Structures are given as C-alpha cells and as structure tokens.
Amino acid sequence: MYNYKNVIKACLVSLVSIQSAFAVEDPQNTEDWLRAAQNPLIPVLSVPMNYTLHGGADNGDVSIGSLQPIFPISLGDWNMINQLSLNIIGTPGVVEGIAELPEPDPGSGVAGLGDTNFTSLFSPANSGIFNWGIGPTFAFPTDTLFSSIEDRRSRQLGSGKFSVGPAAMIVYQPGPWTMGFKTKQIWSVLGADSRESVSQLILEPFANYNLGQGWYLTTNMDTIANWNSHSDNRWTVPVGGGMGKLFNLDSFAINTKLEGYYNVVRPDAAPDWSMNFTLQFMLPK
Template sequence: MNQIFSTKFLVCILFFSIVSLHAQDDAAELAKKLANPIASLISVPFQNNSDYGIGDLKGSRNTLNFQPVIPISINENLNMIARVVLPIVTQNNITGIAEKQSGLSDAVVSAFFSPKNTKNGFTWGVGPAFLIPTGTDDFLTSKKFGIGPTAVALKQSNGWTIGALVNQLWSVAGSDERPDVSQMFVQPFITHNWKSGAGIGLVGEWTQNWEARTTSVWLIPNVSGVTSIGKQKISLAIGPRVHLIAPESMRADWGWRAMVIFLFPK
C-alpha cells in the first residue's frame, strides 16, 4: 500500500471521527474490552506505524498491521482468542540508496486460551504463537516457519487496565539459506478510560533478537476514543512512537502510530 495514501487515509478518518465523537451508553464497556487483548469481542484493527530517519541513510518505513481478533467459545468456562498480525510494509532507503521495498511481511498468528470469568479484575491467557513466512519481498521475510509460546496477563479496575503480552518464537522449518529465528516480543501496557469511551495509554514494545543479538525498544503514548460511523462502532487512537533502544543502523529519529478498529460487539 502506498505510504502517503495509507497515512493520510488514517489521519483523515481519525480527525473526522473525533470531531463527531459523542457519548454512547456502551462506549465505556467497549473501551474496557478493547484495552484487554483477550476480551470476548470481535474486532478488526488497522494499526499504521510510520517511522522516519532510520539508520545511516535516514530511510523511512510505513507498516500497516492488519490485526483481526476473533474470540471462540470452547466451553462454559473457556475462550480461545485467535489473533493475526499481518504487516503491509513500504520502506525507502533502508537497504540502500534510492532502494524501495513494498509488500507483505511475515505474519504472526496467536491463540490465547483464557477463562471467561475474571477474578477481582484479573485475567490471563496462554497458548501457541506461529510465525508464517507470508513476506512477498526477500527483504521483508525471514523465509522461516516458527512456533513458540505466548501469554498475556492484566488487571482492570476503576477505568485502569495494566498488563503485558509476551511471545517467544523459534524457527522450525524454512530456507536453509536464511538465519534461524529466535525472537522475543514483550508488550507492557497501561490505559485509563473514562465513561465516554475516551482514553489515554502508554505502550512499550521490546523486541529481542537472540540470534542477531539486537534489542529494539519503543515507547508509544496514545489518546483514544470510541464512536460510530453510521451503525458501525469504531475505536480510534493516535500517538507518537519514540525509539528508545536500537542499533544505530536500525534506529528511527521519530515516528507515529494511528489506529482504526472496527468493532463487532455481540
């Protein structure tokens, strides 16, 4: 997807909808569920990340993550929350001067098994995560299949949500010409939502590549809100991306994130 079009599209939707934002009876409940990655809520997020001034060539990268979340009832006590993260990437001046790559990157598919009932606002989920080599360009894929564990735990109380998500992936098959994958991802998060559905949050993203011995840490504050376009309920969020830790060849000077999430409450 063209970087300029995708970023302008998301920004236009965001600000148009914020202008028309109005309180809804169920906005607070939807915002509470959205703050919980394993809530029983069907959602289709489009998360756009734009980063600039990357590495020695001062390149740019736009990553639009398509992230559908589908809860499946296993029995009266247990849900399985299926989650897909499929990145659509456009990057310039990353691999060389005036070089550009555009296409799909590798997908991560997770399945969290989680109790339906929370206790004192605390809930958790565990399950497998899979790395699927869906990348359409040699620079955007590991060409490896991977598997590993994933887990999430959080507590919700008085409008606050505090928790963390983690996964670890190891390659088990794929191209012998590519290096093995051993990568950990940790995502702590804290959010406060008001009864209107508006909220503020802070997300950390730590990626540890054990094979390459590289560390990347992002800090992403955001503001969010729940509204409707016609009968379609949506959530909107926007905020800066701050690259705290990275090798010099991978560090970005600055970036931003915008999200549009289509909600399908029961």
Template sequence: MKVFSNNTKRLLFAVCFVLSFQSYGQEEKPGASAQELADKLANPVASLISVPLQNNFNYGIGPYNGVKYTVNIQPVIPFKLSDNLNLITRYILPVVDQRNITGLNTHEFGLSDATVTAFFAPKSKKIIYGIGPAFLVPTATEKFLGTEKFGLGPSLLVMHQGKGLSVGFIANQIWSVAGADDRADFNSFYTQIFLSHSYKSGANWGVNAEITQNWEGNTTLISLNPMMGGITKFGDQVVQFSVQPLIPIVGHQSIKPDWGLRAVVAFVFPGS
C-alpha cells in the same frame, strides 16, 4: 523524496482524522456502554470481534535515514470453548512500504511475515490471563521483508482490569523450526507492557512500552508509546480510533528510527 512527502501528508491526515473523531466521540457520547467497550478493547483476550488497522510510520532508520510505513491488519476472533474458557485468536498481517532501509535508493513493497497467536483464556474477574501458542508464518512477498522461516513458541498475557483502568503485559517467544536453509534462524522475544484509562464517553488515554529482542542478531529495540483515542460510530458500525507517537528509547543504529507515529482504526463488533 517525493514519495516520502506523500507519506508525510498521509501521516498528518491520519493524525487529524483520528483527533477529530476522538473529539466527536467525547461530544456525542456514543452511549452508556462506551466505557465498557473501551475497556474490552484494552483487554487482548476479551470475547470481542475486532479488526484493527494499525498504521505505523517510522523515519530516520539506519545509515541511509530510511523510511518505513507498515499497515498491520490485526483481526481478533474469539471462540467459546466452554462456559469458563475462551480461545482468542489474534492475527497480524503486515503490509510494508519501505525506502532506503536495505541500501541507498532501494525500495521494497509487499507483505511481511504473519504472526498468529491463540490464547486459552479462562474467565476471571480479578487477574485476567491467557496462554497459548504463537506462530510465525512466512507470507512475505519480498526477500527483504521476511524470514522465509516458519516459527513457533509460547505466548502469555497477564493483566488486571477495573472499571476504566487496565494494566498488564503481553509477550511471546518464537523460534524458527523450518524454512529456507540459506536464511538466518529466527529467534525473537517480544513484549508489550501497557496501561490505559477510559472514560464514560469512550475516550481513553494510556502508555505502553514495546520491547523486541532479536537473540540471533543480538539486537534490542525498545520504544515508549503514549496513546490517546476514542470510540464513535459510522451508522451502526462501532469504530475506535487512536494515535500514538512512537518514541525510540533503545536500539541498534541499523534498526532504531529517529521517530515514529502510529494511528489505529479498529472496526468493532460488540454484538458478536
């Protein structure tokens, strides 16, 4: 249990760290463009390079009260295809440290499977949308951390954005198409419905609901996640911080945590 105590300390430190910089961002007012930058970061298909590090802490998972800490490395890289069309590529590479998930006194650490999404996003001032393929790439370094399957399927984003207000959803459905024959097929749907509000200082708050449906295992996981954050600078480097309690609403006892917390640090390159 000593390791979990260390994880708890990390969690508390991350919360204090994020909140302190959120306050700093409000006091220092990084600039007139801070709100515009916050709005762009709320738009998953904005033409903006960012590298978020999403820290997820989940406690009380399954029959052994397992603990799971996941760092999602999530670079977003846009490509201009024409004056009216962008290709927005999003990558999620999870690094997982978990205990008592697959059994009592078990421990797994390593990479999980990566997800790569490519959105073709026409420029629009009213309804913003993007559509494209999503890929599951078997990058897991531990058997219990991945599917050993390669998958693909469609992804979709629809949102409306005004100054200071963003609302919409992002979704994908992925099926396994190749991989280890002795592993279960992958068939999963994911969607996130989100709303956020930003201020001139770059501070922002919001809420999102995440829904994951495993069709193969017939399990559903739904969480409601309030959010608060802000934008500041380290020298010339623009950084966004946010913190979210993860409130589980629906889920099978084998996958539903008792509670969770998410802390995000995103390195932003607005000039790109």
C-alpha cells in the same frame, strides 16, 4: 521519503471527522466497549487496522499497514482468543529493530506482503477484572512482492522462515485503568537454509487510562530482542504514548488511537522513532 508531518495531520483529521460524525449515546455501554477494546482477552470479535511509520533509520523510513482481526471461540469454561496479523510493508532496505522484520535481508527497497503472524491464547471465561491467557504463536513466511511473486527481492519483506513459540498475556482492569503485559518468543524451525535463523522476543507492557466520554490516554511500548544479533545491537526499547477515542454506535463501536514513540535503546540500523494510527471495529457478540 515519507513526509511524516502530513501523515500525522491526516490521522488527526480522520479522528476529528469520525468524532463529528458520531455521538456517544450511552456512557455505561461506552465503558463496556472500552474495556473490550483495551482487553483482547474479553471475547469480542474485532477488526483492528493499524498503520505504523518507523522513521529516522539510516536507510530511510519503514511503513507498515496491518490488518489484525481478533476472533474468539467459546470452549465452555474457556475462551480461545485468536489473532491473525497480515502485514503490508514498504522498506527502503535493511532496517533493524522492527518486530515484523526480525532478520532483514540486504536489498535496495521493496513493498509488498510481509510475514503473517497468528497467535491463539487460551483464557478462562468470566474471570472479572483480571484476565490471563497462554498459548502458541506462529510466523508464516508469506513475504511476496506486489509486482512479482518470483522476484527474489521479496526476501526483504520477511524472514523466509516458519517460526513458532509460546505467548502469554495478563490484563488487569481496576476502575478507569487497563494495565497489562503481553509477551511472545519465536524460534525458526523450517525455511530456506540461505536465510538467517530467527530467535525473537517481544515484550509489550501496556496501559490505558479512561478520561470519560470515550476518551483515553494510552501507551503500548513494544520492546524487541533479536537474540541472534550481537549484544550491542540486540534490543529495541521505545518510550512514549498517545491518546484514543472510542465511538459508541450502539450495536457496534469504532475505537481510534494515535501514538508516538522514541527508541531510547536501538540497534545501529534501527529507526529513531515511530508513530502509529489504529482504527478498530468492535462487533457485537
């Protein structure tokens, strides 16, 4: 059983430690870094690392650590914004309503590498305060146990299917605000016949309000629909938010944020709440 109070305390201590170690030197440059950190469609190389704890499910808590590098490619008047997501998952058994586990397989709990996701968005270059992008998204069945790649319990870590579908994003950044919406839909097209097919929609409205000196308020409410589930157990709808702080280190920056959400709509076997901590390294162009 995870002690979520200790996890939250550790995240807060890390945030304070980073703040005391680095000072913001250039407010204008800090604003530019914040705009890039909060808008994935701005072509800046960054490496977000995210830890999420989903708590309150009947079977127990699910812990997910994700490495999510964003690497843009310039194509003249267009940018191709690519994001890879590698997910290390610890699950106690069947827990529903989690994006990384669209069709969980029965079991007694495992830890290891889950499915790998890749999204590529084509976005116009130099589009000012309004950005948009559209492109494909993929989910690869890379679920593997740390202890053994042959153990069938690794099925609990992923869908067992190769899935593909469309993705889109819009971002608007007037003044201190960053507001946007991301969405993607995947359908399974290849994989083990013994596994359930995947049809999952993710809707991600998000907003940030910058307070100055690198501080900001944030919300990113990932709403999930697993269409193959019964209508009473299809949707996960969270409500919540958090606070972030960007540390301007001149030639690069570190963005941090701590968030908490409560699922006001959820499947029967889903968690009640989630909290996550993000550490994002912003690299120069």
